[in-house]
Amino acid sequence: MPEITLEHIAHRYSSKQVLEGFTCSFGAGKTTCLLGPSGCGKTTVLRLIAGLEVPLKGSISIDDQIVSKNGKILVPPHQRKTGFIFQDLALWPHFTVFDQIAFGLREWKEKQVSEKVLGILELFGIKDQVKKYPHQLSGGQKQMVAIARSIVLQPEVLLMDEPLANIDVTLKATILRHLQSLREQYRFTMLYVTHDHREAMQTGDSISVMNAGKIEVSGTVQQMRESSNEFVKSFIHL
Amino acid sequence: MKRFLNNIILPVILGLASCSAPSDEVVVYTSVDQVFSEPVLKDFEKETGIRVRAVYDTEETKSTGVMNRLIAEKNNPQCDVFWSGDPVRNGVLLSKGITEPYQSKQTLLIPEHFREKDNHWIGFSARARVLIYNKNLIAADSLPQSIFDFTDPAYKGQFAIANPLFGTTTFHIAALFMKLGDEKAKQWMNNMKANDAVIAASNGDVKKRVMNGELAFGLTDTDDAFEAKKESDNVDYIFLDQQKSSIGTLIMPNAVSLIKNSRNAENGKQLIDYLLSRETEVKLAVSCAQMPLIKGTPVPENVPSLDKIKAMKIDYDKTSNKLEEIQPWLKQWAEK
């Protein structure tokens, strides 16, 4: 269960500075919610940790190992033992549910793969959808497939980029509960990006509130409720 | 991977290699219509076993392809023999230093008048300029008898001449400039234009328009007229300026040149000799009514003989030079 540390990160997209002197760490084995308004740099933080972006300056370490530093990737994304759930879920439209999950298990034997995939689908309650394509699934089922696809590789860190943005409240609660139980079972560190403070309050062990490329405040849910920070107040106590 | 290598890569490499290897072949560029030139070249191939690789082009579309190629390839010629429908283009190549003189027993059979003085080009089988007309639109007895009748108001807007910038028409006009002198020739051209002469895209276009009945008559070459007669019963042709005192009609021989520094010069020479033979002239007489230049070559009945036509007397080389000189003026004339 690794701890993730970002130190003095600077990052920009073409001309727009996104992060500047960003320092933060996310506790091992915990669920941290990264909460903030759109465009504040939350997604960028996730992508930096996953290794999909390279920080211009500063260093990122996972479990005391430096993975990126000053414009260089030291550990490529697939060796970081991270899972990433994209905002659009990134389900490959031409793969069946089975193939979505089996695709990452490339070093396994065929029979093992099949067992593993069916097992995880069973766990997620979507075993009967195994032959369907993404466009034949409901919104909730797609979420499940996307999460299962990451979990099956047993990541140590699970990065989630607002994956539940377009889901109704009941379903959202179900999936969140499911995630919690998965976390207890698989014991991974989870970093959950959202702009919805209620979702954050429900999900996180702790919450980091981001604004304009900086962490405003970090703390437990309770601490957030009591925070005197102006931005946090305006953002949470609407 | 190995199969890929064997099936795809190797044949490609071998194919490329075999193309660049020297072989028994001759490369000919021709602006003579493919329908007529191809059979002759095929016969040569059959008789000599030398493979003919040809690039065809058409006079109608200004021979742009082969001429521009020959000029651009000057420093590394691909072509051995250039066979043109008229001597003008050979003249241009000569002035650019692309041709080489060639003389053989065979070339001597051609009358001197139809050869360049150093044999940079040698003529054979000739065509003549004719008037083609549509029988439904004009009676034979009311046709103009001379090219100078084209300015007659009676014919206003009824006839066509191909764009004088291209093809044999250029040559015809240049010959008239030689014959009449610049002043008079320009006057005649302007009068013709004032008489609403239609400027067609090419000789073939003139033929088509007369055949379709779009226009009563027009100037074209014997081979076009010959084809038109085969295709339609409504058309016929006559030679202009055949009276005793008149200037005669223009005769245009095919012209063949050897290209300087060519790769297969020996094969090229053989092909030239073949083209200059009586047999070829007979073939061209049969296929497209071209008139043989070698004395005593038999011709089919419907093909005119040079002996029976009054020919315009001109110096082909000087006419070629004249052509280059008047081209800017012709361009203006055509575009006005």
Place this chain on the structure above:
Amino acid sequence: MGRKIVRHIIRVVPSLLLFLLLGLPLIVLLLQWLGGAERSVLLSFMNRETLLLVGKSLLMACSAALLATFTGTVCAFILYKLRFAFTGIYKLALLLPLLISPYIFAVAWKDGFFWLFGNNAAIYSEVGVILIHTLVFFPLAMLIMGSALSRIDASYEEAGLMVIPFGKMLVKIVLPLIRPALTISFLLILIFSLSDFSVPAFFGERTFTTEIFTQFSALYNFPLAIGQSVLLLFVCLLLMLAETRYLSDAPFFSVSVKGSGSKKYKMRNWQVFLHGLLWLLLILVLLMPVLMLVIQSLSGKALFFSEAWMLMRSAALQSVKLALWSTLLLTSVGLWMAYIKERLGNRLPNLLLLLTFIVPSTVLGIALIKYYNLPVVNFVYGTTAILLLAYLGKFGFIASRIIGNGIRQIPVSLEEAALVMGIPSWKIFVKINLPLLFPSLFAAFVLSFILSLGELGVTMLVYPPGTEQMPMKIFTISANAPQALTSSMTLISLAVTVFFIGVFFLCGKILFKKFRYA
């Protein structure tokens, strides 16, 4: 680290190769022109008369581009936005004119005019050229606009319809959304029309392109001709730069992967009118030229079909073979160039392809001859390899754009999701990108085939001695053959093209089934 090197190679090598193979010939030609001619000749093309001619040509091309874009947009709207019977058949039929060369159109229309009215003087004019260009090029506009219209999300229109009436919504919402496509359609047709030689030459209209051709072919004045080409190129480039952000990102011919989420309207009262309109267009652009060809084929003194087939057989075979190779090359290079532009951010190769795309054919041909006609590279110049290069120069841009738009429609996250899982790059490309790109690759394949099969301008200048190409053969045979024979040959070549496209579509249908998703 290895990944980085591979990326670098993928990025740099094709740019370099493309530059060496196609860019350098043009530069060498330009340098020879600058270095070879005297200064007075260099500037002689810059005079009032030439500039007036450029103006006139531009005006004509603009008119044709405007008309074609307008017609194409109307058709696209009818066929893509209205609920309507037989739209599929109309779409296909209206695209067929793309297979007929402008020259054949011109001939058919001229004869058609004469046949109908007994007089065709009217068509030998600027109006005639504009008319033919409009008819020939509007299917292109239809294709571009159709794809743009069907990609508008229904909700935009519906949101608009809540507050303003239908007509106003079209103007205020749909029109701005399709503006980039309109611009591209206009520019592409403008360039096609500006660089077409055959139609104005046939109608005896003097344009800038015929002028260049005259300099090349009647006066053999290379320096002047090249100078004028440079001017034409300059004009084209200026137009391009004005709208470069649209064109380099041109969404034209993008194949919509997702099922159409666009709104379709019912037009019950207008059905008859709309069918009438489409039939009128069909008659104008397809039935009339084909009918003329058939009439001419049958009205000869004899039937020429067997003779025509004898003449065409070997040329057709060679042409199809070459076109298939060229199509493979175009599609794979197009894919490569599109990938490095869209995913690796290297725009240079695409710009180069854009340049060779707008260079007049004659200039490209001459540049290729001058560059490749060396004993050392005779294995290129003396073989059909030179034709493949020429086609790459002529049509690489279009192939690359079609595929580029396909790539752009694939969310990057699909690749990243696999990357995080540790799937190797080549496998991501093969298993994820390629299948998703299939519709675009297929479109690029078919279009490249059509274009390669019909190319004449450069082919005429560089085809190796002793080989035969279909359009070239028709072109040279038509010079003095009976009209019926020429028309028969044209019909045969049309049939061959249509046959292969039919085959492709059948294959496509089967393959699409395999890749059906969305």
